[in-house]
Amino acid sequence: MKKLEKLKNQKKIFLISKMKIVIACCWSYYNKGDAAIALATIKLIQKIVPNVEITMLAFDHHSFIKHKKELGDSIKVLPMPSITDSLQPLRVLFGTASRVALKGLFGPLFLILSLALMPLLKLFDSQLKCTLRSIDDSHLVIIVGGNYLYSHFGFYIHAIPIVYAKFLRKKKTVMLGHSIGPFEDALSRTVARIILYRMNLVTYREELSSLYVRKNLNVNAPNMFVSCDMSFFLQSPKTTCEVLESQPRVGITVRKWLFNQPNLYKRYIDSITQTAFNLMKDGFEVYLIPFSYIGGGEDDLGPCKIIYSKLSTIYPKKVYLLNVKEESPTSLVKIMGKLGLHIFIGTRMHSVIMASLARIPSIIISYQHFKAHGISQQLGLHNYVISIENITPHRLMTCVEKLLKHYERERTNLIMTIQQLKKINERKICSALLSLIHVD
Template sequence: MAKICMTHGWHDDNKGDSAILIGTIDFLDQLIDAEQGRSDVSGAGVAKAEGHRIDILPIDDQVFATERGPFRHIRRRYRERVTVGQPLMPPMRDKLRFVTSLLGLGAKMMFGKQGKSGNDIIDAADLVVVKGGHIFHNGSFKKTLSSWLALIGYLAPVMLARKAGKRVLLLGHSFGPFKTPAQERFFLRTLSDCLVVSREEITHAMTQKADPKLPHALLGTDMAFAMAPRASDEHAAVKAPNGVASPYAVITLRDWWGLDQQAFAERVEVLSRSLLESRERLGIERLLVVPHVLGPTDIENDQRISQLVFDHLQKALATAGGEDLATRIELVQGDPSPDALVDLYRDAQFLVGTRFHSVIFALMSGTPVYALSYCGPKAPGIMRDFGLGDSVQDIENFDPARIVADIEQLVADKAFPALAEKVIAEKLAITADITRDFLRRAPGRAGVWGQRELKLNDAAFPAPVAPKPAAAEAAAAMAADAPAGDNSATAAHDSEPVVRGA
């Protein structure tokens, strides 16, 4: 059983962050063999605490000041395997504690013993993994000094893990924007001997500009794709009211700094009306408004914007003679687990998502999806990976008519589920190859890596096998019928190794 420290844990109110943690744990459970054999991520084995020990270090302690437990879904899934430690840094709004912690970090980095971080969880870990997502950015700060302090605070676990000589993995990240070019350079240099796996091409391009060059920076995927979803009946009544199945589509909404909520609600109204008026062509009877994220901060809580837009839709449609349309829009309530949301989105006819991980959950399920982007490169980058680069617009000025037209084409594309499955399998296979290669490398700059050798599972996350074209199958059949002496060229060709790279 390996001891894995996972830094930058956030909160299970944010279902995307929760899914990233779950996917990363499931990924490492399959990739790294346990001492008594490979871990079981199918359900029963995990409940018995088989697999690796996971110690989560939250981003800051504001996650504990919430009504709901910050890692309730994670704990329920993995039971006693998971423990939660104290965060390394307090929130920036607690200025005195934050500055004191920064001074303590500087003292550890300058005067601390080499090979020790001063944090018991990091020092005891076989591996330090920085939870993926869009953590490292500070472009929205107004003051340069504040942006520097925030960046150093974000990087504190990475700095201490490197000080302790640990293998550090950043899996499935999006970076930027940064306040200044100097901050971007400082950030990339801090990752110099870490494994850096970007989840989309825009971030990957940034890592390739690093000077000096990052030796272990490659393109992978968002770690939520590695989540092994479990069966859930949390939304059984939503999917089939009164026990009768009723086809539906899903829309997820979020607030954002500076978003004109009234204008946004009016555009969603036009979109919703158009979708429901086209319901026969789209194969739906209802439109579900799903608050995908419940917090923990106010700006993250989708319940408010979802309720505001839902109320606007009910009033606007009813006063415009659309009472029938108003009854076909429903607001979904509750505190669903990531497994429950994957299940809900899997059975939708399509999804329009402002929430990035609602888009990912739909892609995981092969559900046609349209994205509304609100921050940075993550949504455009991921959508391009699936050949959906044209199926994304900005949250503040999207064109409802274009969305409806594009969705009609997406719903009609019956090949999309198989394509999505193939893309995900390929990206997970590449991410697994990258990670295995990094973990097998020699000790890093401090010469204290690898206090414990990790046994890796080479069979985990195989690349998908492409089906043979009809012509190739016919040639193979002819070769099989030919005399043995005529098969030498074919045999030599078939024996050539297949090399897979990032």
Template sequence: MAKICMTHGWHDDNKGDSAILMGTIDFLDQLIDAEQGRSDVSGAGVAKAEGHRIDILPIDDQVFATERGPFRHIRRRYRERVTVGQPLMPPMRDKLRFVTSLLGLGAKMMFGKQGRSGNDIIDAADLVVVKGGHIFHNGSFKKTLSSWLALIGYLAPVMLARKAGKRVLLLGHSFGPFKTPAQERFFLRTLSDCLVVSREEITHAMTQKADPKLPHALLGTDMAFAMAPRASDEHAAVKAPNGVASPYAVITLRDWWGLDQQAFAERVEVLSRSLLESRERLGIERLLVVPHVLGPTDIENDQRISQLVFDHLQKALATAGGEDLATRIELVQGDPSPDALVDLYRDAQFLVGTRFHSVIFALMSGTPVYALSYCGPKAPGIMRDFGLGDSVQDIENFDPARIVADIEQLVADKAFPALAEKVIAEKLAITADITRDFLRRAPGRAGVWGQRELKLNDAAFPAPVATATTAAPVNSAPADAAAADTMAADAPAGDNSATAAHDSEPVVRGA
């Protein structure tokens, strides 16, 4: 059984980050099991491992700061296979501890092991994987010194893993913006012997312009696409009130630094009214406002902006003679798992997503989707991959009329679900081939893969003959729905997930 250290773990309140972890675990399980099962490597009769050991290192101890336990959905899914270590770096707001930790990192780099749990986990791992997403950026910092400190803090696990001679994978990332060109160069040079898989073209172009160009930098996809969704009935009452199916669309909202909430609510009001007035053409009866992310920080809590916009919609529609429209808008509440959200979005007629991973969950389900972009290249880049480059607008100045017109076309395009499935399968196959090739070819120490120790190099793993487009999709294996409802074993010290409240039933608030 391989020991995999996954760094930069974030709280399960963020359903997208949770899905990225799940997708990466499912992806690596299948990839490693496939390698282990090869007769030319493992020999006949070697049984596949029942998944691989995962040690998660949180990005900082901020993830423990909410009343709901971090990694609770991860633990339900993977049970005793997952442990959570102490973070390598404290949050930057704790300046003294942060600087002290940076000095400790310098000592580690110069003199070797210092005995901290995060360092030990990296040292003991067969493979270090940096959780994907939009982690590496510091362009919003006002002071250059603070931006340098943040960048080094983000890179600390990567630098420690390289010092320990580990193979390091960065799967499904978006980078930038950086405060200065020098910081961008430093960042890219730090990744020079890692596998860097970008999830969209804009980030990939940055890696190709690096000086020197990164030798293992290729274009793949967001790792949430690799999550094998499990059956869920968490939203049964939402999808079919009183047991009667009622077609719906979904809109996900988020706050953002500097966002004019009142102006945003007014634009969403115009959009919602237009969508519901076009409901016969769009095939819907209701519009669900879904808080996709619940924290862990205030700016990350979609419940607040969703409640604010919902209240505004109820008042505005009712006072303008739109009482019937007001009753058709509902606010969905609760703590759904990523599996439950995928299930909810799959049955929607379409989704307007501000939250980036609500867009990805819809694409996974073949649901027509329109994106409101709020940070960096991730939404425009991913949508472009699916031929939806025109179905993106900025969160702060979107045109509701244009969205409604585009959605009518998207809903009418009956070929879209099959196209989305094809694009995802191809991108996952390419990502699998990239990762497999890197693990076969990269120099480094031997790792324990399955029941024998194997050297991951050309001699042990000959290059594959099949092309990227012929590889099987990584997320095609059936999932055990019962396992998703099983709580994990007792949590280690510092992780309160085992004592956290179970997922609450979703609650729908209508007018």
């Protein structure tokens, strides 16, 4: 009771003096997973601190500005430091060099050089000046979750606002809902270890990342704990166990995954296509839902069109390709629920999370490190995970048949799991943040 009263008193302080919070490392509104993380983080912060001034730092800041109505008119959106006019040439130069030789060296050099030059560059770059000022004026900096803290050049791009806020400006800095690792070289392990040690709060979105950090990076502290992906805090429909419509439907997300061997990508696409054919023979309707529209390796529309063209030649009235580019993450959850999807086959992890919020059990195709296996364990769907490198039509169809066989049990368990996951972790995160936030 005393702790609850203390938290209530803290809230009263916030109403008197406006808090300034920066939410950094957001990606793009057109990747629905990243948009879900950003939106859910904003809504949770506003729930804790009603009188808050929030600034988002995003790579594709124009996409978030276009959708300010969904974020809230009071939210300010600025570019991440590395995409400003003065730092972008450096990022391109060092990023290109890191792909040619000495991969583990150019990332740290880019980070150090960027931080060293920023005091000078901001005199000539108004974008960079505004971005850095937002951090300078903030009471708290939140690094949004995702899966970018591992050995690659992008790790150092994301590290710029982290190091600037915590190490140079001495700001309270927290990391919410992260998958972390693996780090393959000594330099990136050292940088990651230093950053994690200095954070005021770190929450992992799954247990596997927590284990990795403790065992492989030898970092452990009371202010580090396992919670969940922030997108679980999106508003979802009321959880009931109503009987579904008689027409069976399956939702599918795919992505343009870049393998060293081109035949593996073909096998992945063929596995999903053949499984969809098998389900259509059994009376299913198929809904292809691209979850990322950024371009390059993050363009889901391309592979969805490939599968759609194959399916529609034989079953033109049973396959649908949805364009949800401009839809909000919250709307997507509602759309998936209204479609009456029976099951879901998801490569994009956040498509699985949103399907789960809509009470739809999923087959999960794992493509990157810990996140799919770790989050599937939280959802109780760990028996329905297939690695993208090892996928075959037979393996995927076998997994689908197993889910259909145990459908009612898995769906009921999923509904209960989501309720508990949201309730427990919202309380944990809110309590941890409230203990950090105060007006100096």
